[in-house]
Amino acid sequence: xxxxxxxxxxxxxxxxxxxxxxxxxxxxxxxxxxxxxxxxxxxxxxxxxxxxxxxxxxxxxxxxxxxxxxxxxxxxxxxxxxxxxxxxxxxxxxxxxxxxxxxxxxxxxxxxxxxxxxxxxxxxxxxxxxxxxxxxxxxxxxxxxxxxxxxxxxxxxxxxxxxxxxxxxxxxxxxxxxxxxxxxxxxxxxxxxxxxxxxxxxxxxx
Amino acid sequence: xxxxxxxxxxxxxxxxxxxxxxxxxxxxxxxxxxxxxxxxxxxxxxxxxxxxxxxxxxxxxxxxxxxxxxxxxxxxxxxxxxxxxxxxxxxxxxxxxxxxxxxxxxxxxxxxxxxxxxxxxxxxxxxxxxxxxxxxxxxxxxxxxxxxxxxxxxxxxxxxxxxxxxxxxxxxxxxxxxxxxxxxxxxxxxxxxxxxxxxxxxxxxxxxxxxxxxxxxxxxxxxxxxxxxxxxxxxxxxxxxxxxxxxxxxxxxxxxxxxxxxxxxxxxxxxxxxxxxxxxxxxxxxxxxxxxxxxxxxxxxxxxxxxxxx
Numbered sequence: 001x002x003x004x005x006x007x008x009x010x011x012x013x014x015x016x017x018x019x020x021x022x023x024x025x026x027x028x029x030x031x032x033x034x035x036x037x038x039x040x041x042x043x044x045x046x047x048x049x050x051x052x053x054x055x056x057x058x059x060x061x062x063x064x065x066x067x068x069x070x071x072x073x074x075x076x077x078x079x080x081x082x083x084x085x086x087x088x089x090x091x092x093x094x095x096x097x098x099x100x101x102x103x104x105x106x107x108x109x110x111x112x113x114x115x116x117x118x119x120x121x122x123x124x125x126x127x128x129x130x131x132x133x134x135x136x137x138x139x140x141x142x143x144x145x146x147x148x149x150x151x152x153x154x155x156x157x158x159x160x161x162x163x164x165x166x167x168x169x170x171x172x173x174x175x176x177x178x179x180x181x182x183x184x185x186x187x188x189x190x191x192x193x194x195x196x197x198x199x200x201x202x203x204x205x206x
Numbered sequence: 207x208x209x210x211x212x213x214x215x216x217x218x219x220x221x222x223x224x225x226x227x228x229x230x231x232x233x234x235x236x237x238x239x240x241x242x243x244x245x246x247x248x249x250x251x252x253x254x255x256x257x258x259x260x261x262x263x264x265x266x267x268x269x270x271x272x273x274x275x276x277x278x279x280x281x282x283x284x285x286x287x288x289x290x291x292x293x294x295x296x297x298x299x300x301x302x303x304x305x306x307x308x309x310x311x312x313x314x315x316x317x318x319x320x321x322x323x324x325x326x327x328x329x330x331x332x333x334x335x336x337x338x339x340x341x342x343x344x345x346x347x348x349x350x351x352x353x354x355x356x357x358x359x360x361x362x363x364x365x366x367x368x369x370x371x372x373x374x375x376x377x378x379x380x381x382x383x384x385x386x387x388x389x390x391x392x393x394x395x396x397x398x399x400x401x402x403x404x405x406x407x408x409x410x411x412x413x414x415x416x417x418x419x420x421x422x423x424x425x426x427x428x429x430x431x432x433x434x435x436x437x438x439x440x441x442x443x444x445x446x447x448x449x450x451x452x453x454x455x456x457x458x459x460x461x462x463x464x465x466x467x468x469x470x471x472x473x474x475x476x477x478x479x480x481x482x483x484x485x486x487x488x489x490x491x492x493x494x495x496x497x498x499x500x501x502x503x504x505x506x507x508x509x510x511x512x513x514x515x516x
Contacts, residue, residue, distance in 0.1 A: 003470040024235065026460060059479065060478075061477045062476075062477030080378075080478070081379065081383075082377040082379055082380040082456070083381040083384070084380060085379075085383070086383050146460070182380075183477060184456075184472075184478070184479070185472045185474075185476060185477055185478060186411070186477075187346065187380075187471075188349060188452060188454070188472050189474055190344070191410060192409075195409065
């Protein structure tokens with residue numbers, strides 16, 4: 001039995017569709033039920049639906065052998081797991097954005113609002129730039145509009161939200177997409193099954 | 207008084223059984239005090255993999271620390287005139303635990319060999335580590351590797367010192383795509399990248415993995431690694447069945463201290479490695495001691511948490 005942690009929401013649905021084409025089917029998973037655990041003896045798979053930021057936690061504690069997680073969440077969590085493949089879904093970018101007329105004041109640290117403090121800290125450390133971080137949990141775009149921060153470090157998919165709020169991308173930090181992660185211990189005990197999933201997924205995304 | 211070891215907690219049972227086995231191979235118990243001068247840890251920060259140590263001033267105002275590690279103290283105290291020092295210990299170490307943002311006491315069982323280390327000695331140390339795992343759980347994996355694999359890959363890829371950590375991160379997370387990206391940015395040839403892919407693609411079954419490494423022997427580091435791994439595997443196989451041995455190149459210890467054979471142990475109920483160790487001659491060089499050194503430690507505290515009962 002392979003245990004897979006999927007993130008609730010759009011990315012999880014996309015990931016499930018991929019896994020479904022590989023034969024890891026559970027018909028009730030796509031229903032609007034409130035169940036969190038889905039099991040199919042025949043295809044030898046059990047799915048857990050969890051909050052996206054919790055996927056690396058379930059995998060690093062080994063309850064889930066595998067997990068699907070955005071690269072943003074994975075890097076931010078710094079979980080000690082294997083990152084076996086890029087699934088090529090949920091593609092977007094981690095960017096620095098600010099008001100359209102923003103000009104950086106080099107005489108003082110930059111005030112950064114973000115959901116991803118670790119990624120922001122690492123990026124600005126490489127740029128040798130001092131920053132102040134304001135951690136937010138949503139509607140990050142509001143921070144520069146209200147003057148609480150100079151810039152934001154956030155995920156940009158189409159850029160529509162930024163545009164509607166008169167913000168624009170100043171730097172791209174990294175491209176993002178969904179990763180298939182694995183627990184390092186479970187990989188040792190279920191290597192054959194896990195390699196099987198990876199091979200099938202590799203074929204499916206070709 | 208007779209003690210029925212089967213009724214003991216798992217950590218106690220493992221200690222008693224391993225103590226007997228260690229002694230039968232000529233290792234003797236090493237007892238030490240709980241604290242050490244802080245400067246020892248300050249100078250060897252990287253060996254500890256983290257800098258948080260509990261410190262206090264002694265009665266003379268000297269800055270002391272509760273031990274975060276035992277190996278450093280054994281190495282520091284190893285005397286040049288002692289030939290081969292074979293010791294085991296059961297000690298508490300005090301480390302910062304990021305998940306709870308606080309300090310944690312960890313009870314460790316470990317073994318160190320300082321001196322002239324032959325291939326057979328290396329085989330015996332691996333065997334003892336393997337035995338410790340089998341006492342904990344019949345379902346275990348002893349995963350072995352060699353520091354020459356990672357240094358060989360770094361050299362073959364033509365990676366500069368500043369990008370070294372990124373390569374190590376990619377290997378540790380078994381992420382070939384990321385490694386390839388770094389290679390392409392640094393002008394690594396396609397041939398080298400393909401051979402590295404062969405290492406990533408191979409199963410960790412010892413023979414399959416060794417074969418992939420042999421095919422990728424692009425430099426001396428990897429050649430030496432392959433040779434030593436093969437010989438140590440033979441040596442372990444002489445004394446143990448060797449069914450649970452895997453060759454896993456994603457195991458990497460700090461390059462500044464470790465060289466040669468390295469390994470980790472996994473048991474089915476624990477989400478992370480319970481045992482880790484390897485050859486660390488470079489640490490002795492830092493103490494100006496021209497000797498070989500190899501050892502391992504296993505966390506009895508983790509056992510008590512995840513696998514308390516027999």
